[in-house]
Amino acid sequence: MEPILQVKDLHVSFQVKGGEVKAVRGMNFEVGKGETVAIVGESGSGKSVTAQTIMRLIPSPPSIIKQGEILFQGQDLLKKSIKQMEAIRGKDIGMIFQDPMTSLNPTIKVGKQITEVLIKHQKMSAGEAKKQAIEMLKLVGINNAEARFNQYPHEFSGGMRQRAMIAIALACRPALLIADEPTTALDVTIQAQIMDVMKEMQQRLGTSIILITHDLGVVAGMCDRVIVMYAGEVVETGTKWEIFKNPQHPYTKGLLRSMPRLDQKKGEPLIPIIGTPPDLIKPPIGCPFAARCEQAMKICERIDPGATVFSDTHMARCWDLHPMAKEGQSS
Amino acid sequence: MSKNLIEVEGLKKYFNVGGGNVLKAVNNISFSIAEGETLGLVGESGCGKSTAGRTILRLYEPTGGSVRFNGTDINQLSPRKMKAMRRDMQMIFQDPYASLNPRFTVTDIIGEALDIHGLAGSRAERKKRVEELLDMVGLNPDHATRYPHEFSGGQRQRIGIARALAVNPKFIICDEPISALDVSIQAQVVNLLKDLQDRLGLTYLFIAHDLSMVKHISDRVAVMYLGRIVELAESEELYANPLHPYTKTLLSAIPIPDPEVEANKKRILLEDSANGPIASAKDGVSSGGAFDLDNSELVEVSKGHWVSMPNK
Amino acid sequence: MDTNSIKVMTTPADLTPDDFRKIGTDEKEAEVIQRESISAWRDAWQRLRSNKMAMTALVVLLLITITAFVGPLISKWVHGYNYYSNDLLNTNKGPSATHWFGTDDLGRDMWVRTWKGTQISLLVGFAAACIDLFIGVIYGGIMGYFGGRVDEIMNKFSEILYSIPYLLVTILLLVVMEPSLGTIILALTITGWINMSWIVRGEIMQLKNREFVLASRSMGAGSGRLLFRHLLPNAVGPIIVTVTLSVPNAIFAEAFLSFLGLGVQAPIASLGSMINDALTGWLYYPWRMLFPAIVISLTMLAFNIFGDGLRDALDPKLKK
Numbered sequence: 030m031e032p033i034l035q036v037k038d039l040h041v042s043f044q045v046k047g048g049e050v051k052a053v054r055g056m057n058f059e060v061g062k063g064e065t066v067a068i069v070g071e072s073g074s075g076k077s078v079t080a081q082t083i084m085r086l087i088p089s090p091p092s093i094i095k096q097g098e099i100l101f102q103g104q105d106l107l108k109k110s111i112k113q114m115e116a117i118r119g120k121d122i123g124m125i126f127q128d129p130m131t132s133l134n135p136t137i138k139v140g141k142q143i144t145e146v147l148i149k150h151q152k153m154s155a156g157e158a159k160k161q162a163i164e165m166l167k168l169v170g171i172n173n174a175e176a177r178f179n180q181y182p183h184e185f186s187g188g189m190r191q192r193a194m195i196a197i198a199l200a201c202r203p204a205l206l207i208a209d210e211p212t213t214a215l216d217v218t219i220q221a222q223i224m225d226v227m228k229e230m231q232q233r234l235g236t237s238i239i240l241i242t243h244d245l246g247v248v249a250g251m252c253d254r255v256i257v258m259y260a261g262e263v264v265e266t267g268t269k270w271e272i273f274k275n276p277q278h279p280y281t282k283g284l285l286r287s288m289p290r291l292d293q294k295k296g297e298p299l300i301p302i303i304g305t306p307p308d309l310i311k312p313p314i315g316c317p318f319a320a321r322c323e324q325a326m327k328i329c330e331r332i333d334p335g336a337t338v339f340s341d342t343h344m345a346r347c348w349d350l351h352p353m354a355k356e357g358q359s360s
Numbered sequence: 361m362s363k364n365l366i367e368v369e370g371l372k373k374y375f376n377v378g379g380g381n382v383l384k385a386v387n388n389i390s391f392s393i394a395e396g397e398t399l400g401l402v403g404e405s406g407c408g409k410s411t412a413g414r415t416i417l418r419l420y421e422p423t424g425g426s427v428r429f430n431g432t433d434i435n436q437l438s439p440r441k442m443k444a445m446r447r448d449m450q451m452i453f454q455d456p457y458a459s460l461n462p463r464f465t466v467t468d469i470i471g472e473a474l475d476i477h478g479l480a481g482s483r484a485e486r487k488k489r490v491e492e493l494l495d496m497v498g499l500n501p502d503h504a505t506r507y508p509h510e511f512s513g514g515q516r517q518r519i520g521i522a523r524a525l526a527v528n529p530k531f532i533i534c535d536e537p538i539s540a541l542d543v544s545i546q547a548q549v550v551n552l553l554k555d556l557q558d559r560l561g562l563t564y565l566f567i568a569h570d571l572s573m574v575k576h577i578s579d580r581v582a583v584m585y586l587g588r589i590v591e592l593a594e595s596e597e598l599y600a601n602p603l604h605p606y607t608k609t610l611l612s613a614i615p616i617p618d619p620e621v622e623a624n625k626k627r628i629l630l631e632d633s634a635n636g637p638i639a640s641a642k643d644g645v646s647s648g649g650a651f652d653l654d655n656s657e658l659v660e661v662s663k664g665h666w667v668s669m670p671n672k
Numbered sequence: 673m674d675t676n677s678i679k680v681m682t683t684p685a686d687l688t689p690d691d692f693r694k695i696g697t698d699e700k701e702a703e704v705i706q707r708e709s710i711s712a713w714r715d716a717w718q719r720l721r722s723n724k725m726a727m728t729a730l731v732v733l734l735l736i737t738i739t740a741f742v743g744p745l746i747s748k749w750v751h752g753y754n755y756y757s758n759d760l761l762n763t764n765k766g767p768s769a770t771h772w773f774g775t776d777d778l779g780r781d782m783w784v785r786t787w788k789g790t791q792i793s794l795l796v797g798f799a800a801a802c803i804d805l806f807i808g809v810i811y812g813g814i815m816g817y818f819g820g821r822v823d824e825i826m827n828k829f830s831e832i833l834y835s836i837p838y839l840l841v842t843i844l845l846l847v848v849m850e851p852s853l854g855t856i857i858l859a860l861t862i863t864g865w866i867n868m869s870w871i872v873r874g875e876i877m878q879l880k881n882r883e884f885v886l887a888s889r890s891m892g893a894g895s896g897r898l899l900f901r902h903l904l905p906n907a908v909g910p911i912i913v914t915v916t917l918s919v920p921n922a923i924f925a926e927a928f929l930s931f932l933g934l935g936v937q938a939p940i941a942s943l944g945s946m947i948n949d950a951l952t953g954w955l956y957y958p959w960r961m962l963f964p965a966i967v968i969s970l971t972m973l974a975f976n977i978f979g980d981g982l983r984d985a986l987d988p989k990l991k992k
Contacts, residue, residue, distance in 0.1 A: 046718075071542035072513075216404035216569065221613035221627055243543055246615025250622035269619045280544075287547035288617055289576035291599055298554065299576065301547035305512040328691035354692045417890055446892035459883035463712055463905045472901075473891040507711055523887065 032059040033204050033237055034083070039097030041078050044090055048310045052078045054261035056097070060205065065231065065238040067248040067269075069284075070258035073306055076241045079258075080209050083239075084124055085114045102204065120150035123198030123236075127210040129190035133182040139193050140166075140178030143200050150201045165196040168233070169226050188219035192226060202234050209241045224251055245284060249273060254342065257281050260307050260317035262333075267343035277337070277345035279322045316348065324349045365531055365563045366393040366416070371425035373408075373415045385411040387587035388425070390658075393531075398557065398564040400578030400595065402571055402610070408587040409567045410454075413533045416565070417449055418442065429531065447477055450524035454536035456516035460508035466494070466519055467504045473526040493522040497552060514545035521552065531563045539570060550577055571614050575599055580664070583607050588653050593665040603667045606651070716909075719985040726981020729974040736971055740794060743787035753781055756939040764957045774959045776949060786963050789941040793923045793968065796857055800922035801915050803861040808868025809904070809911065815869065816876025817899055823873070830866045838863045846934050856935055860922050871914050875907035909986030916979035920972040927968055943968045 041053040053075040060066050070076040081087040083099055085106060099106040101122065109117065118124070126132040134142060143162035147153045153161065159178070166174035169192040182190055191211060198206055208227065212220035228251060231238055240252060248255055248269065255272040257265040257280065265278040276282045283302040304321040307313050313320070319329035329348050337350040348354060373386040385408040393399045403409045414420050416427050418434055426433050434445055453459035460469055470490045471480065480486035491501035497518040508516055517537060524532055534553065538546040550573060556562060568574045574581055575595045582592040583606065591604040602608045605628075612628040658666040720726055748754055751770055759779035767774045773782035811830070815823045842859040849855045876899075879885060885902050893902075904911075929935040930944030943964045950960035 071544060217571070217613040217615075218404065218609055220615070224615075225627070244615065245543070245617035246622075249617050249619045250615050250625075273617065273619050284543055285617060287544055289547075289550075289572045290618075291572050291575060291611075291614065291616065293576065299547035299551055301551055302544040303548065305514060305545070325695050326692045327695055328687065330695075331691070348692070351692070353687060353689060414886070419886055419889055443892040443894075446890060449890075451887065451890045453883040453887060455883055459887055461884040461888075461902055461906070465711075472888060472893070476892050476897070509712075520887070523891075527891065 031062055033062050033102055034060040034239075035098070035100040036079070036083070037098040037100070039079065039082065039099065040095035041075070041082050041087070042093050042095055044093065045310070049093075050309045051312050052092075052261055052309060053082070054309075054312065056258075056261075056263060058256050058263065058266065060237050060239060062204075062237055063231070063235045064254065065240060065252045066254045066256060067240045067242060067252040068256045068258060069242060069245065069248055071243060071306060073260075073309070074258040075261040076258050077209055080124075080207050080239065080241050084118060084122060084207060085109070086118075086124075116150070119146050119198075119203070120201045121203050122205045122207065123201070123203040124207045124209065125191070125194045125198045125211050127213050129187055129194050129214065132194055133190055135182050138179055138181055139185065140180075142193075143197050146197055146200045162196070162200065165200050166193070168230065169193070169196045169199075170222070171196075187215055188222060191215060191219075191223050195223075195226060195230065199230055199234060199236065203236060205237045205239065206231075207239045207241070210243070211240070212247060213242070213244070220247070227251070245273075245288060257284075260312060261309060262317060263346070264318065265345040267339075267345075271340070271343040275343075277339065277343070277350060278318075278347050279324050279349065280318050281345075283321075316346075326354065362395045362397075364392040365395040365397075365430060366565070367426075367428040367431075368392065368416060369426050369428075371412065371415060371427060372423040373411050373420055374423040384587050386415055386422075387653075389584070389587075389589050390425075391582055391589065391592060393563055393565060395530075395563055396557070396561055397580070398566055398578045400574035400581040401565060401567045401584060402569060402574050402581060403584035404569060404610075407584045409584050410535055412584070413451070413535050413565060413567050417451055417533060419451075443476075447527040448530045449533070450527065450529040450531070451533045451535060452517075452520050452524050452537045455540055456513045456520060457508075457540075459520050460516055462508055465505050465507055466490075469508070469519060470494070470523050470526050473523060477527055479527065489526070490522075493525055494519075496525065496556070497522045498548075512545075513541050514548055517541060517545075517549050518552065521549075521556070525556070525560075528560075529562070531565075533565045533567065535567045536569070537566075538573060539568060546573065553577065571599075571610060583610065586653060588668065589658065589666075590653070590668040591666065592658065597662075597665055601665075603661065603665070716985045720981055723981045723984065726978050726985070729977035729981065732970060732974040733978060736790065736967065736974070737794060740787045740790040744784045744791075747781060747784045751781070754784060756780065764953065764960070766957075766959055773963045774957070776946075776960055777953070782960065782963055785941040785946060786943070786967055789943040789946050789964060790967055790971070792853070792936060792940065792942045793926060793944075793971065796853065796860070796926040797919040797923040799857045800860040800864055800925075801919045803857070804865040804868050804918055805911070805915050807861070807865040808914075809872050811865065812869035812872025813876055813899060813904065816873040817880060817895070817903065819877065819880075827873070830869060833863055834866045836863070842929065843934065846929075851934060851937055853936055853940075856926055856929060859929070860925050864918065864922065868911070868914050868918065871910055872907060875910055876903050879903050879906050909983075912986065913979055913983045916975060916982055920975035920979075923968070923975075924972060 036056050036058050039053055039056040040051070043050040043052055056075070056079055058066070068076045068079060078087065082094060083106065094107060097107070106114070106117070133139065140159065140162050143165055144155065144158035147158040147161055148155065163174045163178055166177055171177050171189060171192055182193070185193060211227070212223050215223060224247065227238065230236065240248070242248060252269050254268050255266065256263055257272065257278065259280050265272065265276065265281045272281060273285065276285060280302070286300040287302055289299060302321055307317055307320065313330070315328070315330040315332055316322070316334055319325045322329065326348055334346045334348045334351070336344045336346050338344050369390045371386055371389050372384070375383040375385055377383045387408070389412060391399065401409050401412065411420065415422050418427070422435060426435060428434070429445065429449060434442065437445055467487065467490050470493055471486050474480040474486055474489060480489055490504055494501045494504060499515060499518050499522070508519065511519065537553070538549050541549060553564070554577065557564060566574060566577055578595045580593065581595045581598045582589045583604065584590070585606045591598065591602065591607045598607065599611065602611055608628050612626070616622055616625070652670050653668065656668045656670045659669045660666050744754065753759070759775065761779065762771070762775050763777050763779040765771060765775045771781050771783065773786055775781060776785065811826065815826045841862055845859045845862070846855060880903060885898060888898060888902055926935060926942065927944030927947070930942040931948045933948065935944055936942045946964040947961055950957065950964070954961045
């Protein structure tokens with residue numbers, strides 16, 4: 030499959046008082062055409078920073094893109110000028126954000142916010158754009174789209190606003206949609222609807238999606254492949270089946286174990302991951318997860334492990350997967 | 361079955377939202393919680409579950425109804441007796457960033473309750489008690505002189521728990537205590553709450569929107585919708601056999617971290633759900649269906665399983 | 673899992689089995705905080721210190737204040753004159769070794785008078801700000817804390833008071849009462865506290881619904897504890913900023929009133945009255961206007977810059 034996005038060895042830091050927070054420390058991944066890839070991680074794992082860096086929306090200062098390449102359809106986005114990026118955003122790459130309350134402009138009618146994008150990027154006439162915008166509103170499941178076209182964001186409920194955001198982001202049929210925690214601020218019933226809308230839109234338009242989320246449930250329902258991030262690094266990647274059915278990294282395993290399941294027996298205690306993520310002002314030299322890992326070995330504190338590859342799609346970075354790990358235990 | 365510690369009856373809390381409009385945030389809810397039991401209270405944002413919790417603790421004065429603690433109606437108590445009563449009823453808050461005074465050290469945050477109720481004789485005694493509490497919630501007592509902003513979300517929530525425990529309460533309302541925390545931290549806090557319950561014999565009202573976590577921690581679960589309880593049952597029973605259409609919708613919407621389950625799942629949607637639950641509730645009113653809550657009441661359909669049913 | 677298909681990572685060559693010995697985790701170890709502990713106040717101070725403009729302004733303010741009190745004393749020791757001793761043989765003289773800022777039309781030393789005037793200005797500024805602070809915090813605190821009907825009535829009252837032009841109030845007051853320092857301060861504070869009370873009201877209203885206040889209430893804390901331990905300490909940032917910015921306002925208002933002749937009476941000097949006196953011959957004796965004008969401008973500028981710096985340093989929104 031031809032990848033439409035390749036991120037290579039991306040490093041992003043933030044300048045703060047007292048040092049440099051190394052938020053992303055060597056990200057590598059690809060997104061194929063029509064594929065949905067989830068980037069999973071906790072707050073501070075660098076998942077949102079990665080997404081914003083791809084869009085070049087990350088404020089600089091305080092952020093610095095230290096090194097790396099972001100190849101979108103073969104072109105390095107990090108080498109684009111501000112003007113060139115503006116032409117790409119909204120046209121070739123769409124983005125939806127966590128908070129639908131603040132990501133729509135409250136003073137502009139919802140319909141106009143969609144037509145603006147169409148007129149800017151597709152050079153449509155006002156009439157054409159309006160027709161297209163109403164079409165988009167219908168597609169994302171907004172009833173009575175003609176009337177809704179002339180309403181302001183505050184007249185929409187939270188779920189409706191996120192639908193409108195999706196309509197704006199997909200109006201120009203971008204090749205890639207980046208969804209940064211699109212359902213975190215919404216109730217579960219609304220979340221389910223928004224996920225359905227995104228899936229349906231993807232099938233219709235063939236868009237590739239990068240879904241940034243902390244919710245493994247959403248991942249299981251929506252995605253083809255999963256990238257698990259921890260402390261600015263990718264610790265495991267795989268198809269959703271590989272990640273959920275055969276996780277290899279202790280962090281991935283820990284995450285899955287620590288979540289309660291509806292089919293779980295009552296009284297079974299959850300198995301939490303102890304401790305807290307490292308402070309990325311001084312990231313650990315070795316494996317970032319070592320301090321919280323039950324399997325931790327001496328080497329984990331010394332050297333950051335390389336990748337162990339299980340299949341074309343499945344990779345994990347952990348010393349416990351090294352053949353010598355078994356020897357160490359027996360001695 | 362042990363005796364009821366908390367009995368809530370017909371509790372109402374209305375807010376005047378201006379323009380002559382009244383928001384019935386909590387509209388006639390009744391339930392009881394037995395000693396040592398955990399009752400889960402679930403619902404979506406705006407359903408009134410947090411208001412219910414605060415009204416039960418009399419942080420808001422109720423518009424109507426009663427809350428009895430060990431048989432005493434707390435809304436009849438004088439300010440002085442109410443103050444004493446607060447030692448028995450405590451709360452853990454949702455937002456670990458907003459719930460700790462940023463200008464206080466951890467010692468002062470936890471020690472405040474001791475000061476208010478005169479529970480620590482000397483400074484040394486106060487310090488010792490604070491360190492004891494920090495240890496109890498799994499925090500390093502050496503950090504007692506630090507400020508809240510230096511802690512992570514999970515650690516702050518532990519501080520909040522230690523504060524609630526300082527006065528040796530019998531009943532704690534946990535108001536979405538884990539919804540602001542990362543997944544890997546949530547289990548830590550939930551396990552801690554369970555462990556404390558076992559050790560100290562606490563009674564919990566656990567308010568949340570995360571149904572899987574509520575099921576895990578609760579003995580019984582009440583589902584709230586638009587200010588009312590629409591279903592109440594033992595947690596196993598509720599999840600195995602949901603009866604109210606709203607409960608069914610809510611259960612089917614929970615994403616399960618298992619691709620197999622997700623692939624085979626059928627979702628139950630409320631009618632006209634694109635326009636949100638409020639609109640569909642209005643539809644229910646017109647048709648006199650399950651969502652006509654004004655003309656419904658809780659009916660016990662099997663032992664301990666209550667469902668809101670329209671009046672005949 | 674098919675173990676044959678696994679591709680092992682490339683590893684450094686010198687690994688020994690000992691490297692793979694389990695060490696496990698220590699729960700307490702995993703919770704240790706690495707960053708250094710700092711209180712909100714120290715943090716604000718560090719931020720303020722790194723703001724060069726604000727620190728320069730602070731130094732300027734300190735220098736002005738010190739000179740205002742020490743300057744006249746120096747003249748007294750060195751030359752033996754004070755702010756009203758006149759030397760009629762040396763009127764309207766330019767700056768010289770004996771009269772550093774020159775003399776005025778009555779032969780009074782401008783250096784001494786300028787700094788005496790600065791003393792008056794600073795006194796008026798600080799006194800007015802302190803009274804504003806006192807009334808404003810109490811009034812605003814009550815409005816914000818109790819809310820509802822109490823707030824409505826008290827707020828209406830302050831709005832009505834605010835709508836009366838303060839110059840009018842002042843002039844009426846000065847007509848009724850003897851023009852003196854006390855009268856000026858009173859005139860400035862009649863409406864000056866309103867701004868402070870609104871700031872405090874807004875802050876308290878916002879804070880009182882925060883969860884940490886609810887938490888304290890749920891533990892049985894009374895109004896006094898809530899107001900003085902929780903609400904006001906957290907509103908202290910905006911309060912300090914407001915005070916800092918209200919000092920130059922009061923200084924300017926005093927200068928303005930004195931300039932109009934409604935201020936302090938001769939022979940007491942004020943920066944405003946000195947500028948007024950200098951007006952008659954300012955083309956011939958520019959130093960008579962220049963020095964008081966420079967001092968008053970510098971004071972106000974420094975207060976404003978310092979106040980802005982304080983705002984940035986104390987603003988909790990910048991911190992996460």
